[in-house]
Amino acid sequence: MKEFNINSLVRENIVKLQPYISFRDHNEFNAPVLLDANECPFGEFNRYPDSSQKKLKNKLAGLKGLSPEQIAIGNGSDELIDLIIKIFCEPKKDAILMMNPSFAMYGFYAAVNENEVVKLDLDDNFEMVKDDFIKITQKRDIKVFFLCSPNNPTGNSVKDLEFFIQNFDGIVVIDEAYIEFSENRSGIEVLDQYPNVIVLQTFSKAWGTAGARVGTAYASKEIIRFINTVKAPYNVNALSQELIISLLDDKNKLKDNVAKVLNEREWLKEEFKSIDCIEKVFPTDTNFFLIKMKDGTKVYQTMLDEEILTSQRAPAIQNCIRINVGTREENEKLINILKTVK
Known part of the structure; x- marks a missing residue:
């Protein structure tokens, strides 16, 4: 297994950042009277949602063969892409690498964060050329590599995925928004081998709940801790959490x-x-x-x-x-x- 010091890849201010933690997030806390958050005492959804999404993470952990501490939940995968760039990329200094063509939001969020976007042009069959990849990564200091597999908008999966993971010294994000339609194995299966890998999935495509805006990130506990530190306290609403939990109970x-x-x-x-x-x-x-x-x-x-x-x-x-x-x-x-x- 390749050794990585994740803290050395994270922006210094993020390493020092203290997360906002609701008192209700403590596992031992369970009180019937809630007078702490200035909520209205009336209404069907009058309470803030579970900020740490414990029930949803526990269900996903069982399905994916991971621990809940290896899972982050986002307001769609888009929020998680944004957070990953903010965590690892210093504005006006660091660069990301993405396939070209690929999902435009990688470049969009990098631009918002004032990070350079380096593009790896695909060949006529929309596949990455290994020699081109090696040349770019040897010449440039790149912090995050976004690998969309299966790729949007081309539809094909990345061949020899581990080659690109093994030959990149930063954070590798494998975006698997369409993995359920593919016969290829998920990058989740190699998380134990590569501590610098983050796998993104979503409930927007195969699950048929794009309107709920729920995405997931799977990674090492260290990386997930940073994502949970930077994310907004109540980033996924209660309705969406309940919907996804009910879907996971329906095995068919x-x-x-x-x-x-x-x-x-x-x-x-x-x-x-x-x-x-x-x-x-x-x-x-x-x-x-x-x-x-x-x-x-x-x-x-x-x-x-x-x-x-x-x-x-x-x-x-x-x-x-x-x-x-x-x-x-x-x-x-x-x-x-x-x-x-x-």
Whole structure:
């Protein structure tokens, strides 16, 4: 196992920062009369949510084979991305590395924190070139590397993931927002080997609860402690916590969602073969397709005119549109419209 002194990677002021801890977070505390937080005594959701999300973490710990101390809960994965950059990257000094193309929010939050964004261009098959990666990391002092696998917007998974972990001396963030749709193993399985790795997952995709805004981070206890130090005290509301806990009790929910999506994904894949305006459908491990059109602008506008909203990827990826899997009714409408584009 590679040795890392996590404290040496964390910003000095964050190492010294004392977290805001509600008295109610103490495990031994349990009182029926709560007069400490200036809440209204009336109302169905009049109390602040559990700031440490104990029940949710305990359930996830059992499912993931980790301890609750290795789990942080965020207001979506976006909040966790923001916090990771704030914890490890000194403004105007440190840099992050991200794949190009990849999820835009890595660069966005780095820019907000005044950190340089270094981009590793993917090849024609949207894969990382190992030699390019080594050259960049040897030439530049980079603090955090965001690895999106499966990748958004390209849909493919990172090959030889451990090579990139082993050859990076900072924090490696593996964003697994779409992992449930993939047959690849999760980065959670290598956390014990690599103390510098953080794995992000979300309930927004396969679980079907994007509106609840709940994301998770899995890492060493040391890293999670820093995330919990920096996060807002009540960052995940009570309604969302209760919803996710109830979902985790339903053992068939995730399985059913994924099965339906994969079935529709295969149906769409076959239908795309007969569409004239499509030039190439890229392989996908997700709930979406990246598709190269003969005329991307024309196809995108045609679908807009028919009230179908997709994600145009030009100019970053010329003539490409990202289309996620819908219901059969939605997918049939999509195919029927695409067939009209010449």
